Amino acid sequence: MPLKNFKYNEMKKIIILTLTLATLTFLGCEDYMDISPKGKVIPETIDHYQELMSNRNKFQIGPTNMFQLSDEIVMYDDEINRLFTKIIETENTYLFRDHIYLSTDDPDSDWESLYGQIYVCNVVLDNIDQAEGNNEELRKQVKGEALAQRAHAFFWLINLYAKQYDNTTSATDLGVPMPVEADVNATLERTTVQAVYSLIENDLLEAEKVLPLTPEFNYRPSKPGVQGLLAKMYLNMGKFDKALEYANKSLSEYSFLYDYKTFDFHPFMPKFMGPFPWPSVVIDDQEAVWGRSPSFPFPYTVAVYITDELKALYDEGDRRYYFSFIEASMFGPNLHGPSIIAPGLRHRSGIHTAELYLIRAECNARLGNAAAAINDLNTLREKRFNEGAFVAYPTDLSSDEALNLALKERRVELFLDGQRLFDLKRLNKEPRFAKTITRTFKGETYTIEPDDENYVLAIPKKVIALNPKIEQNPRAGRN
Template sequence: MKRVIYLMAALLVVTGCRKYVEIDQIGTRTFKYTSDYRAILDNNNIMEGGISLSIYSGDDTRLLDSSKQVGLTDINANAYTWQPQYWSDIQGDVDWEKLYKIIYTCNEVMNGVLTSEKGTEDDKKQLYAEALVHRAYSYWCLVSLYAKQYDAATAATDPGVPLLLTPDLFASLKRASVATVYNQIISDVKEAIPALPDLPDYNTRPAKSAAYAILARTYLGMRDFANAKHYADLSLSIQSDILDLRQYTTNIAAFPYRLNDKEVIFSKIVNGFTFQGIQLDTALLSLLGDKDLRYTLFVRPGASFFPAFTGYGYWRYRYSREGNAIANGPTVAEMMLVKAECAARENDVNTAIDLLNTLREKRFAAADYTALQAGTAADALNSVVNERRREFFGTGLRWLDQKRLNKDAAFAATVTRRFKGVDYTLEPNSNRYVYPIGQKYILLNPEIEQNP
């Protein structure tokens, strides 16, 4: 956009023509055509951002190799050991900045697209709706990381995150409550749904399938299991294909890029982090077992990475041949697991186990697959939680599961890890499950309240 403005300014100097007088001033960002807004929302370098740092916080990651510990940056080490602050007064938080950049971009689109030129009304409404969904997803990420887990008893008073709904650069940054942020997410997505297609042209664009998936995630975090199941069902009614990992055991070159992955509902990836081999926890490896194709395909010895390390690391994102693009947006498998968890919590054991078996059948070679048997609702729920861990390891989503499952006595667990000779302990429902806000942002904006 700036290149065009500079070119027009140069033409004005050279020609002196009157028709170049009525141009936007240099440095002014002006979006005029509907296609301008499409280009903004299709800028995946910005709009595809999700969560990142939780990969180090969660118990799927365990840095047992001393070289991995020594090589970890200060920010990542702070997240790994659940420190009260991760960043110095001058360091930026990549996740915080990227997610709020997405939100600002969405607010710019919503502020102007409906009055833009050379576009149909349907196109304008769809772009407006896509911006709503991107904004909602970004707020879901933010409130999941930087606020307490949703609790109906305290959500109205627990600090959430700054809620910016216009592109006003001077808006208040006082934190809205957790309940207010969750309500905004739900409101944005529900408003968007009528103008969205069922499926997107590209999985980086929101569609109804993605909108329903985001609602399923949101309601699951709120422990509104009836609505979580309802929206997972709606998403699966549109998009239900899952990858059959058995197809890739002898032809790994055929493994799809994430943008061509039929299982991805809404493509979101980590924000600019460089992961030189994510060392996996031994308890996770034991849970997977060596027959699970998620182990044989997505786990590699540390010698496969550079620099090499002792132990085993997460490999799946390497198949997509897209650098460090670790995907953690909603998938078909996730919606199956959301539905299964809600069914188990409603004592519908058969539905929960059937969903797990449908998924697991595609995750084992035929000779190694054994169907799960229905037992009690508690057994089914435990199986779902374990399956979520097998399905999402290495993506950062496990941290969010740990956080929300602390509300269940059966799953609340104390996590310990040793780092550079010091032992660190994370208690269930600890304040350390709430990410600190970078001190840099509070110094610049004192109205932002720090987390305890």
């Protein structure tokens, strides 16, 4: 996926609703539906709808709330007040409390941004077939982008606000509201987990047929990007043969990995400026098959620490550790150890080649192809170690041994990407990997069992207040 110099041209004002109104579309509250988009250009042509799908500020954003919901970090009550924003919300998340947002006035930025993306996609899908213009290839591509971006948003929503996919219960487990039209008067209830996954799958398979192999910029979906999300989706569903198929497809089109030996901290700059010449923006990340990044860039920088358990998983000479932990952040030294830093000063939440290697390795291990799994792990690891420090895993291991190594590598490679919540949810379904988390904070001990109801985020109180037909998730009683 060759890089291009990014020149962001201002888009025309083709705005139908603000983000807030787009979000409230899915709440069904008519008090918010007095819509008169005066001074806005109503989209009519294929080019107009392409520009709607070109909104980098909207479609590059991924979720943030899942970062503290893992077993890989530690926070201390004597330091949490150093956080420069959302102290209460961060504490609530870290302790797996019933609600992150306590008031009906508090917006949930993940819910709102993801449904905002879905609204724009639905506007495009409702109108692109009738849009003016003769460029039929562009019409197909724009439609494919809208299908793919809608699927990506629903993938995050279903994994944040609903139970883990389980083929024995997902047909009845509560999913999330699933608008498929841009209807500002719709009052939507929650559909099922299975229905949302079916929509995601169908959208992605349709998009795969029409999207290009190489997007203009990597925040836009492409064929290998969609194939990568299909691999991720099928992995999450436990359909390892399908996940392997689509990981293979994506990596056959694009498989670039950075060699971490070619980066280092600048000798004349503080380390919190990040390694050089590490890509500092999503569109420059050559490992991004489909680039996204959370709206909040510093979820780990201040007052958050790595657990001893995770630290022990890093082998000697692993530059993933070297680049991720520094003496002091830009906000000063932490009190309990090194500061955590995302190497590019941003966290990744899209589809990346490194994760696809890990998906392929895990699936091969689960399907009895241990040597193939180890080969992929070694391909990735060889790019991540100091010169002379890389030691290849032996290829004559059992499938269970290869699987354990694949899951270990997921933890050290994807630590800063916020992936652990979703791995905990799916792995807790397997008794051999199920895990109990214990937190000690402000003199109290909190225990999170593998079946804890608060692995599923609460539907925002603001949403339920505006639309009581949306049923709340069961809560664990951890207030």
